[in-house]
């Protein structure tokens with residue numbers, strides 16, 4: 001990951017923690033942040049005995065849509081860290097999942113507060129008929145491969161089952 005992106009992520013996490021701690025009376029901090037190659041989701045956060053408060057974001061997700069990671073995934077995951085801290089300290093808005101406590105915090109940090117968001121990371125590579133390479137999600141992939149339908153790329157070119165090039169690793 002390039003240094004500039006790393007810096008924006010670090011800054012965004014700090015901003016979200018500071019804001020959440022101020023609004024909800026927590027003193028949460030992040031003990032471990034990782035960019036993961038293996039993660040199948042956009043991000044994950046919580047607490048475990050080894051790492052304490054941790055956050056992982058998907059490297060593939062970052063490559064695919066860095067703005068989405070910064071503007072949605074990080075506020076979403078930081079809200080989990082704060083909600084865990086509040087739960088560990090028996091405070092209001094404490095939440096170990098996607099309940100009302102977490103949602104209130106997530107929205108305050110700029111997340112839309114939904115639990116699936118953009119869904120899974122698009123990992124099926126296709127060549128559209130104008131030659132552009134696009135990544136599709138599983139639902140779109142199945143739609144092309146099992147129903148032999150046609151999709152359009154952002155520039156309007158046809159994408160068909162025959163354009164499949166393989167799964168991104």
Ligand SMILES: [Zn+2]
Nearest residue numbers: 076080098115
């Ligand atoms: Zn979540």
